Amino acid sequence: MNVLVVGAGAMGRWLAERLSAEHAVAVTDIDPERAAGVAADLDVATDTGGQYDLVAFAVPMSTVETATREHAGRADAVIDVTGEMRDTLAALRESFPDAARVSTHPLFAPANEPGTIAVVEDTPDDRTNRILDALTDAGNELYRTSIAEHDEAMETVQAKAHAAVLAFALATDDVPEPFHTPISEPLAELADAVTTGDSAVYAEIQGRFDGAVELAAAAERVATDAESVAALFEEVTE
Amino acid sequence: MNVLVVGAGAMGRWLAERLSAEHAVAVTDIDPERAAGVAADLDVATDTGGQYDLVAFAVPMSTVETATREHAGRADAVIDVTGEMRDTLAALRESFPDAARVSTHPLFAPANEPGTIAVVEDTPDDRTNRILDALTDAGNELYRTSIAEHDEAMETVQAKAHAAVLAFALATDDVPEPFHTPISEPLAELADAVTTGDSAVYAEIQGRFDGAVELAAAAERVATDAESVAALFEEVTE
Secondary structure, three states: OEEEEEOOOHHHHHHHHHHHOOOEEEEEOOOHHHHHHHHHHHOOEEOOOOOOOEEEEOOOHHHHHHHHHHOOOOOOEEEEOOOOOHHHHHHHHHHOOOOEEEEEEEOOOHHHOOOEEEEEEEEOOHHHHHHHHHHHHOOOEEEEOOHHHHHHHHHHHHHHHHHHHHHHHHHOOOOOHHHOOOOHHHHHHHHHHHHOOOHHHHHHHHHHOOOHHHHHHHHHHHHHOHHHHHHHHHHHHO | OEEEEEOOOHHHHHHHHHHHOOOEEEEEOOOHHHHHHHHHHHOOEEOOOOOOOEEEEOOOHHHHHHHHHHOOOOOOEEEEOOOOOHHHHHHHHHHOOOOEEEEEEEOOOHHHOOOEEEEEEEEOOHHHHHHHHHHHHOOOEEEEOOHHHHHHHHHHHHHHHHHHHHHHHHHOOOOOHHHOOOOHHHHHHHHHHHHOOOHHHHHHHHHHOOOHHHHHHHHHHHHHOHHHHHHHHHHHHO
16 A cells, blocks of 8 residues: 655654555655655655555644644545544544544554554554554554543553652652662652653643643642551552 | 560561571560560560560661660660661660660561661671671671661652652552553552552651652642643753
């Protein structure tokens, strides 16, 4: 198939590379130089306009609406790797009303592949299936889910988890290495992993998914209720 | 040496077992049945009064003052495994003013031995050295520190780390396993490890060491400043 990958960031580069094993891929980006760089690196084309068999969106959550409108109707099949399902599928439905549509969320950074990819098959067809095949051929596992289940899970595994780790990163003081415990050492490693990641991605996640407010309220309870920490334990383990 | 271990909880049991390899150990506890149980399990004695070569305190932080007063002067050498240095050494100095005194903090639960043991050698002598030898013979490493360095480090590796993990445990919702990420999965494992631990120990730590308030303030910043999460990252990585 002729596939257009919209977005030449880390995820777009990864997706273009995976799909180029089986398909003729072209890349585009709001920054043409970035698109040209990825195309050169991967030996694929840049977008020269016209129709494709499938358009694949790999853009930040905050630009999905703009990007899908800009490329509206340029294929009869679309997928995305946005990481958010509700607003993204709404945008895909609006700009590709009669198309085959599948939304995916690779639950890993490209460097950590293979992993699990959450999939909502809105209106799948043979074309979207071939894209999913290319992702499983690379060793990834698909987890079929719903919009609601996915977006709700992101509140815990992304918004709350990142907020807890980032709060620790912000509040922590450097301590001599020998003091680290079986709890603090892995937590400090998570803090390193998050804070050396792409801050824009983490900011988008906090902007889109609820959870950080609930995490902060829980942290406040631990702080103000030190005498009753034992009761909090009971609540958690109930 | 004749050694009295005061406290027959998890740490007291561990200490009595380690010391009994080389020394004649007796065990006591505010709960005589618990002391008798540990003594029977380890084939050591229970306390029948009188003097010892060394008294080893393995009691909760909140009972150190009471315990040291109760056993004041019963040996010319004392150690403890309390996990807090300032108040504990003050109590040891008051009740054992002319004794050899060393405060230790095994930075692990007994099940995770061997590990690192923080040590403040207040007034060490040959007797306290023999106790430290018994702990290193079991494969543990000593880290010599000061009261201030130890207690300050506990604010990060214990109070703040536990508060972050416990806040996540309180705020988290159950999610289907496939959604877990390289960040949320280890964090959820830490939450399990903390909340299946001894809640009284975690409550004592929060009661004694500052840190949870600072952690909650950091979590609040993440929650209220979602738009500026990128700026928080810069602050952390500076």
